[in-house]
Amino acid sequence: MNQLNLSNHLNNLNEQKDKILFSFPLYPPLELFHSMDLTTLVLWGLKNEIRSTQHIYKHIQDYVCSIAKHLTEFILNNGNKIDFLFSYNACDSLRNLPEIIKEGLKEQDYHLPSFHIHLPMNSLDRKYTEEYLKDEFTHLISSLEPFIPNKISFKRFSRSVELFRELRDLKKGLEDLIVKNDYSYINYIKSMEACKYLSNENQIRFLESKYKEFLNKNTSKSTNKVKRVILSGILPPPPKIVHIIEESGLKVVGNDIAKYTRSLHYTPPKGSFKTIEDYYLKFYQNHFPCPTLLYTTDSRIPLLKEMIKQKEANGFIFIGEKFCEYEYFEIPILEKQLQDENVPMLDLEFSAEDIKNYEPYRTRIDAYSEILTTK
Numbered sequence: 300m301n302q303l304n305l306s307n308h309l310n311n312l313n314e315q316k317d318k319i320l321f322s323f324p325l326y327p328p329l330e331l332f333h334s335m336d337l338t339t340l341v342l343w344g345l346k347n348e349i350r351s352t353q354h355i356y357k358h359i360q361d362y363v364c365s366i367a368k369h370l371t372e373f374i375l376n377n378g379n380k381i382d383f384l385f386s387y388n389a390c391d392s393l394r395n396l397p398e399i400i401k402e403g404l405k406e407q408d409y410h411l412p413s414f415h416i417h418l419p420m421n422s423l424d425r426k427y428t429e430e431y432l433k434d435e436f437t438h439l440i441s442s443l444e445p446f447i448p449n450k451i452s453f454k455r456f457s458r459s460v461e462l463f464r465e466l467r468d469l470k471k472g473l474e475d476l477i478v479k480n481d482y483s484y485i486n487y488i489k490s491m492e493a494c495k496y497l498s499n500e501n502q503i504r505f506l507e508s509k510y511k512e513f514l515n516k517n518t519s520k521s522t523n524k525v526k527r528v529i530l531s532g533i534l535p536p537p538p539k540i541v542h543i544i545e546e547s548g549l550k551v552v553g554n555d556i557a558k559y560t561r562s563l564h565y566t567p568p569k570g571s572f573k574t575i576e577d578y579y580l581k582f583y584q585n586h587f588p589c590p591t592l593l594y595t596t597d598s599r600i601p602l603l604k605e606m607i608k609q610k611e612a613n614g615f616i617f618i619g620e621k622f623c624e625y626e627y628f629e630i631p632i633l634e635k636q637l638q639d640e641n642v643p644m645l646d647l648e649f650s651a652e653d654i655k656n657y658e659p660y661r662t663r664i665d666a667y668s669e670i671l672t673t674k
């Protein structure tokens with residue numbers, strides 16, 4: 300399958316006359332947008348698709364992460380091809396981006412309808428924050444309704460939820476299968492990337508075909524004595540980095556990556572919600588902990604320790620996104636706590652410019668592998 304890039308994908312969607320909604324950060328109400336027949340593009344990790352960020356520097360500082368840089372560049376260059384923008388509050392880098400982007404587009408005479416919800420970050424299990432979040436969704440639904448042909452229905456929404464549940468389960472299951480049957484973890488990253496711009500139904504078909512491909516145990520490698528590691532970070536590492544990790548003798552057995560496990564972990568169970576607002580309250584209350592969801596941060600370290608235990612991991616590799624304030628607040632604390640559990644951490648950092656030359660990482664990965672194997 301030829302992998303689409305976002306620009307081509309956008310052109311195809313324009314030709315099909317889809318209603319396109321650009322969204323950030325990473326955990327938007329996808330099921331709701333799907334039930335409204337909106338094609339949602341979550342702009343997260345466009346490093347391989349944006350070669351230059353020359354247009355953004357009059358709008359944002361140089362010292363922001365690649366995610367903020369690339370999504371701003373992409374929207375400012377493609378504002379005339381999209382219909383709506385959706386955002387919710389996250390880190391400081393993204394907080395004011397919707398206004399900055401809208402102003403940038405206004406300079407090009409393009410007025411983009413945009414929608415926003417505020418996710419309470421202190422705690423989501425107090426009565427008043429629960430009510431507040433539900434009100435945010437009621438308001439979002441009523442703001443979107445005038446822009447879509449059909450009234451929003453709970454029945455359609457529930458169908459979309461089931462589709463996303465199936466998709467998330469397939470993606471989690473594919474990782475388990477690839478790890479269990481001793482295939483390179485690169486297969487998981489490549490599969491996830493290859494289907495990211497397909498419709499849900501085509502993603503399901505694609506993932507089912509991948510299942511068949513990886514169903515049998517890979518007999519070419521014996522991995523019994525290999526040390527096992529978990530990957531963590533906002534973005535997945537480039538396949539070349541995974542290749543270097545595996546060449547150093549380590550086996551990737553799981554991930555705490557925002558774009559993968561943190562996004563796929565939880566869908567509220569069938570029958571546990573009676574309204575769309577109810578669904579999203581449960582969805583965000585039980586979301587896999589992520590430093591960008593401040594109310595989840597207390598539960599992150601215990602959960603990661605549990606994941607390490609369950610995956611029988613010996614090490615933890617942090618794929619740092621340069622200038623990510625949230626992740627870098629957490630990492631020193633996490634590193635210390637994992638050290639106390641005898642799980643050493645390797646801390647790698649990638650910037651917007653790091654797209655090709657990965658060899659300098661090899662020495663550090665090899666040294667880390669040596670530490671793990673001599674433990």
Ligand code: SF4
Nearest residue numbers: 364366390392623624
């Ligand atoms: S959470 Fe970090 S990586 Fe994500 S947009 Fe904010 S600063 Fe960038």
